[in-house]
Amino acid sequence: MGELDIRPAEADDVPAIVAMLADDPLGAQRESPDDLTPYLAALERLAADPNQHLMVAVRADRVIGTLQLTIIPGLSRRGATRSIVEAVRVHADERGSGLGTQLIEWAVDESRRQGCGLVQLTSDASRTDAHRFYERLGFEASHVGFKLSL
């Protein structure tokens, strides 16, 4: 299998990340893998923000997973810092390999290292497999997630 490396994403990783975002029942409708310009601009914004961690999982020089971890300070819960996990994707060839677990465990460990008191994420109501996955990892489905498109 080779060693798994979870490291910050670079510009060269963007095509593989966007391909994973698009290879998904929800993502297929909202991504444009043929035009990487907006993604590369977003990577520059992410790289300039020390509280953003866009990561890739790499094995044998191949990008096989990604997630974004955001560190959010705040006043509530006695000034607790929290983290938010977004855009978790595992390459279709790697599903069922435990890579999703390794990615989330990385995010939880990094959140703890950065002094967070809470890790949170939202998952589309239609992704019932993902919900079971997060509950197995100890997450509690305690909230309703609301979105407003602008």
Add this chain to the structure above:
Amino acid sequence: MGELDIRPAEADDVPAIVAMLADDPLGAQRESPDDLTPYLAALERLAADPNQHLMVAVRADRVIGTLQLTIIPGLSRRGATRSIVEAVRVHADERGSGLGTQLIEWAVDESRRQGCGLVQLTSDASRTDAHRFYERLGFEASHVGFKLSL
């Protein structure tokens, strides 16, 4: 009634913000209004991060509401920036006055001004009044919100 001002929070506002966080069925168990030290430290972290906007609503020199808006760049949805609203609170004396709506409208307008494609928030599953409130404002309860305490 006097003019409503929604402006960035300052250290002098922290006692009033923490009192609102604590005056809540969920917050009462997890806040410590008698010791402001952790809250003041968190305010310094927030002030140092240009993507964090901890706001207070003030009328006649009195802090009557608060929310935190976080701007999050990202690759998904064609490099869309999103915003997250956290810690929305309205003083008990002001509930039903439309102030909650004004706070959320401020957050939506500011998100639009900063080029966000999406505003998101999570609300505890027990806060059914809040859910109706967000749906009235156009938010869709499309996601499940997961949390893991560290």
